[in-house]
Amino acid sequence: MIKAFWEKLDKKQRYMVAGAAAFVFIVFFFEVIISPFSEAKTRLERNVVSNQLRLQEMVQLDAEFTRQNSRMAAMKQVMSSRTADFSLFSYLEKKAAQAGVKGNIKYMNTVQPAPSAAFEEALIDIGLEKITIKQLADFLYFVESPGDLVRVKRINVIKMREDPQYLSAQMQVSSIVALTPSRRGN
Structure with a gap:
């Protein structure tokens, strides 16, 4: 076909x-x-x-x-090189005494930390009143310590109205601390 x-x-x-x-x-x-x-x-x-x-x-x-x-x-x-009883509160008191501003502390309040699995950030709000700029610089120098995992997280400095040669400072200081088993929720 x-x-x-x-x-x-x-x-x-x-x-x-x-x-x-x-x-x-x-x-x-x-x-x-x-x-x-x-x-x-x-x-x-x-x-x-x-x-x-x-x-x-x-x-x-x-x-x-x-x-x-x-x-x-x-x-x-x-953290392992720090003493077992390390407390940010007592650390700040000691450094304030070292800087000569312990008598100028208006308040020190612990702020509730935000925990993680193994660490938490310890936060303390501290207010200093009637300090000189040199005292503030000395205090900041003593407080900031990478070796102790301590740092100033926030700072607010105001010149005092009644006496302009003095300052008022509010700051938040933080440190990393290990969570104890009881604080982990175990």
Whole structure:
């Protein structure tokens, strides 16, 4: 049947049918073989780019985790070198006496800390009244101690109205302390 049909066609029609068949074959070949491979390659390239971005993020997270781990180890080291009965309150009283401003303490209040799994930040609000700038500088010098994990978190200094040579200072001092098992909720 196909042979009879082919023989009925003249030369020009045979070229047209052969061209159409070649075109259909090429389109079929492209749709069935080339296109799926091309789409798979594109999908694979997108997945590779996506996975590279995830890997970069994981590397950054790993570096951050390592940094935080080393900071935690350093904090544990500092806390282990402090006396077992370390108290920020008594530490501040001792440093105020050292700076000569113990008599100028207006108030010292403990602020409720925000605990974490193993540490908490001990916070104390302290007010100093009728101090000179040198006394304030000395007090800050004695209080700030990276070796004891003590820092001034916030400070507000006001010149006293009645006597402008004196200052009034309110500050919040913080320190990192280890949680005891009873304070962890165990």
